[in-house]
Structure formats: structure tokens, C-alpha cells
Amino acid sequence: MDKAERIARVLDKATSSLKADPELCLDVRAELQSHIDDTIDRYLAEGTSEADSLGRALAVFGPAEEVGKRLLEANRRRMKLRALARMAVRRALVPASILVAAILCVQLWHRGEDILSVSKYPPAEPGALPCEPLKAAARGAAALPRWGPPSSGGSQRSISIWSSRRSSCSCRLMYSRITSSSRPKVETK
Amino acid sequence: MKFSSDLIRGVAEPIVLRLVAERPMYGYEIIKDVNQRTNQAFEWKEGTLYPCLHRLEAAKLVDSEWREATSGKQRKYYRITRKGRAFLRDKVSEWTSFSAAVSALLLCSHEA
Numbered sequence: 001m002d003k004a005e006r007i008a009r010v011l012d013k014a015t016s017s018l019k020a021d022p023e024l025c026l027d028v029r030a031e032l033q034s035h036i037d038d039t040i041d042r043y044l045a046e047g048t049s050e051a052d053s054l055g056r057a058l059a060v061f062g063p064a065e066e067v068g069k070r071l072l073e074a075n076r077r078r079m080k081l082r083a084l085a086r087m088a089v090r091r092a093l094v095p096a097s098i099l100v101a102a103i104l105c106v107q108l109w110h111r112g113e114d115i116l117s118v119s120k121y122p123p124a125e126p127g128a129l130p131c132e133p134l135k136a137a138a139r140g141a142a143a144l145p146r147w148g149p150p151s152s153g154g155s156q157r158s159i160s161i162w163s164s165r166r167s168s169c170s171c172r173l174m175y176s177r178i179t180s181s182s183r184p185k186v187e188t189k
Numbered sequence: 190m191k192f193s194s195d196l197i198r199g200v201a202e203p204i205v206l207r208l209v210a211e212r213p214m215y216g217y218e219i220i221k222d223v224n225q226r227t228n229q230a231f232e233w234k235e236g237t238l239y240p241c242l243h244r245l246e247a248a249k250l251v252d253s254e255w256r257e258a259t260s261g262k263q264r265k266y267y268r269i270t271r272k273g274r275a276f277l278r279d280k281v282s283e284w285t286s287f288s289a290a291v292s293a294l295l296l297c298s299h300e301a
Contacts, residue, residue, distance in 0.1 A: 028239070030255075031216060031265045035235055038217040038262075060234060067236040074240035078247040 003054050007036055013064035017072035021079045028071060036061060197231065201241045202250075203280040206273055209251055213268040215258070216242065242267055250276050 011029050018025040036057050043053035061067070208219055219242075220233045245251045250273035258264045269277070 027265075028243075030263075031239065032235060034215075034262065034264055035217045035239075062234045062236045067239070070236055070240040071243065074243040075247065078243070 003050070006054065006058065007033065010036075010058055010061060010064045014061075014067045014071065017068045018075060018079070021075075021082055024075060024079065024082070028075075032061075032067075192231070194237075197233075197237065200284070201233075201237060202245060203277060203284065205238070205241055205245060205267075206250060206269055206277040206280070209267050210269045210274060210277060213266040215264040215266050217264075219267075245273070249273075 011032055014032060015025050015029045018028055039057035039060060040053045043056050044050065048056065204223065205219060208214060208222055214222070216235070216238055220235075220238055223231050223233050242251065242253075246253055246267070249270060251267045251269055253265050253267045255263055256266050
């Protein structure tokens, strides 16, 4: 078992009684961890080996269960008060959020009615919008050669050639996808 | 000389309050200070100090904050509150009277 694991085990035992209040539990755990670290540092500074320093620091800490009991006794009242406060907040939060949602809904409803009834833009007159550039672009697009089978006027043979070209194209695409997915991957890290 | 845990528990709170009244201190520093000042007569451990600190904090006699120490480590510092100072004054005067009374009884020259 390594150093961190041994310390964690002692801290688990010492703070298990405070688990009902996770925030307090973490706070006390960090405080005790800092204390054990300081004790280890002191023994190391005195020239004790790392393994002995850890052993002595944990021995000085005392029985973790006993420390846990005392910590629970000292924090019991505070834990109760915090639990009550949390419960009160939870109970108040649900009705408050429903109320806020209802108010927002009503406001949005009224605003929606206003938008529908009154528009800030005047109605457009027929022929007011210039359509000439759009029409010119559409004519230009129609004049370009089409990429695909001849729509009309093409013989049955040219349609079948186009169709076979297209299918061979998709076969090639599918093949390249399969080969790329089955290719072995090389880790660069 | 080892003191009984009951005796220590009775005086632990005023002692801790007295120390944090001098300057904000963290747990390890308090234990080190207590053991040094009493010439190792008191050998406080975590199980004595932290419950005591938490009782004082719950009673709002001290407050705490996590701060970075000069070494760069994060430590929880405790400092006395106004309520704590008033409590300490009362406890010091109570202790003075109490110890004088106990001494008068225990250290008297009358034979039992």
C-alpha cells in the first residue's frame, strides 16, 4: 500500500461520520490531510526516512475512529442546522421556480400578442422589391451545362452510359471508405 | 506528567482561543505552539484539537478561512471573533478564581 493510499484510508475512517454533510466532510478531510502532511514534513526534516515519517505521523494522529467520533460530536449541531437550511432552500426553490416560469410565460404571451397585432414595418406594395438581379442569376444558372443525365433529347444509350458511370463512381467511393476504415491505425504518441 | 483527558478538555477551548487571539493560526501550528509552550507537558493530538476548533467555530467564537501559507501550501487559518474575545475574558477570570479556590483546598497545610 503506498503513502497516499494509507493516508486516504485513515482520512476515510476519520471523516466517515461526517458524510451526511459532503461539503463539511471534504473541508475537514482537507484540513486533516494538511495536518498529516505537515507532520510528515517535520519528521523528514529531522532526518527520519520517508516510510518511518509516514508511520510516525499516522501513529501520532491516533485512532481514526475515535477522532471521527469526536469530530461528529463537535459538528453535530452545525450539521443539523446546515441540513435544515438545505431542506428549506430545496422546498422554497421548487415553488419559486414554478412562479418565475409562470410569470415569464404570461409576459411572453403578452409580448407575442403585441408583435402579432402591431408591426413596425409598413406593408410592401406590389412591385416594390427589385427582382431583376435575381431573375438574371436564374437565367445564368439555366444556361450552364448540366452535370447529370441528359434530361430530354438524349438517346436511350447515352442515359444508360451515364447511369453505369454513376454507379461505378459510387462503388469506388464505397470501396475507398471500406479500405480506409479497415486500415491499421498507428499510434503517434 | 500526563494529564487526564477530562482536565484537558475543560481548558482546551480557552487555550485555543488565547492562541488565536494573538494571531490567526492553523491547526498544526496551534498543536506545535501548545506543546512547545508547555514544554511538552501537553501533548495535544488531532483528536483533541480539531473537535475543539470546530466547537468554537460552530459557536461563532472563531472563524476560519483557507489561505495560502508562505510555503505555498493551502491551510485553514482560525482567528478569534469579537464574541470569542468576550468569551475568553470571562473564561480567564473564571479560571483565575477557580484555580485559586482549588489551590486553597488542595495545597493547604492542614493535615487531612
